[in-house]
Amino acid sequence: MDEALLRSLTPSVLAVLVRRGADFAAAEDAVQDALLEAIRVWPADPPRDPKGWLVTVAWRRFLDATRADAARRRREDLTGEEPAPGPAPSADDTLQLYFLCAHPSLTPSSAVALTLRAVGGLTTRQIARAYLVPEATMAQRISRAKRTVSGCGRLDRPGDVATVLRVLYLVFNEGYSGDVDLAAEAIRLTRQLAAAIDHPEVAGLLALMLLHHARRAARTAPDGSLVPLAVQDRGRWDTASIAEGVEILQAALARDRLGEFQAQAAIAALHADAPAAGETDWVQIVEWYDELARLTDNPVVRLNRAVAVGEADGPRAGLAELAALDDSLPRYTAVAAYLHERDGDLETAARLYAEAAHQAPDLAERDHLTRQAARLNSGRHR
Structure with missing residues (x-):
């Protein structure tokens, strides 16, 4: 079973159901049912069109649930007849799902959990383990978040890219706990977002994540203790991730639409570029902190600048x-x-x-x- 394929298809399948008229909460439940069915069926009988299969099964589950609930019978006029099986639409509404999951009425923790569930394709159990909370607690959090966004589930409204990026950055900063590597998951989701939208700050965030993640292996000693940047073994840094992050950052900066994530990535790139701590270009780093302070007026930025x-x-x-x-x-x-x-x-x-x-x-x-x-x-x- 290709779990990565299932997770990559989750947001587009969910978007198809919402586009057809399902409210977000019901659509998300139906998609989760379809994913479980795929895990059961696909190993012995893999479909030719995985996305089309998931859409068909999820839509049937949604219709079954709708028809079984007397309180929702009025919605049957909206849902109509079941579409004939066939290739799934090629339109990618993933970007709008990001906006929906980063709805301003959600708390940051709820927005993160809903993004991991609806866009990332993680199970409630996986998310709960990552955040070290009981599964029932996380299920309640996700359920409340789904109810919040169900009333505004249209996918044709513009969203706030800055809010989406902050949610992804929150996911990244959770790092690793339980059985889910949230830093790696954040990078995967940000790559997905970068493929859906041409925005220099999306590229800036992806570059920042890659540059920080490249130092991960050197951040802790064998006994688990923290290793400060100045004394890290730079031979353990991931040079491929650094090279990719720098390339993405340079392309973003060339567009001359500077944002805070690009500025943070530039600082990270200067650290990564130094062969040794003593060769770090601190003068340039101060200049980038000046830019970052101008963009954000954030006191933590000024602390790091000091x-x-x-x-x-x-x-x-x-x-x-x-x-x-x-x-x-x-x-x-x-x-x-x-x-x-x-x-x-x-x-x-x-x-x-x-x-x-x-x-x-x-x-x-x-x-x-x-x-x-x-x-x-x-x-x-x-």
């Missing part, structure tokens, strides 16, 4: 930039610790690393910061 300034112009320059920011920002204390260490104030750095460890959002980062504090305290007391 680190870059500290590398380009010295730690005291970085500390001066940091002093202008709100000290309640996530990772502010960790950045302050790093810059104080670079400036030679090891006592202050050790204290701040310990404080940052208490504020860390996850165990891996907490352990890393705790080790940094212990390293400096050990060195001072020798």
